[in-house]
Amino acid sequence: KNQVEQSPQSLIILEGKNCTLQCNYTVSPFSNLRWYKQDTGRGPVSLTIMTFSENTKSNGRYTATLDADTKQSSLHITASQLSDSASYICVVSAKSYNNNDMRFGAGTRLTVKP
């Protein structure tokens, strides 16, 4: 079982609408949580990163939240644009001696329609 579960798998919304993507994790001991945006056929690009003590982080129209007690995170996209169409990947890092233990969710595929 994957240690990082994302929902929904896919989502279609109309341009200008808001949406929220979910990420649940079991990774332990927790170090940090990242959200990446991946356009089709491209590499992922970092949107936000949160540590245990941070419960919200914004990057423009993207706002990520973290509840470390329930091991849940969400990514809220406000006033969606066509360019937001992409996969959004939740990545949870475990504390490790070399900071290399990253666990990737399968992603949520977002389609924004005009």
Added chain:
Amino acid sequence: DGGITQSPKYLFRKEGQNVTLSCEQNLNHDAMYWYRQDPGQGLRLIYYSQIVNDFQKGDIAEGYSVSREKKESFPLTVTSAQKNPTAFYLCASRNRLSGAKGDQYFGPGTRLLVL
């Protein structure tokens, strides 16, 4: 994609053939990584390297090999022992001294297809 390049963008492999995927970075990062991405699955780590002339197996290293002769370069060879190589391959790099919050920067990827 930052300062990381991958080539080729598409690669076709015949049965029993070894193929090599290129990854180059000009970010002066010590750490480099290779991931495999399959539909419906999260990225899986194949190999990583913290410094030149040193590399470690990731979760799915079987059927793959790497080298790290230069700081800027981390090529991945998909050998004939890898029976299901069709996937999207992503290379990443990171400043090893940036600590736990240091970001990985990804290349644009190489799509490998089997003929």
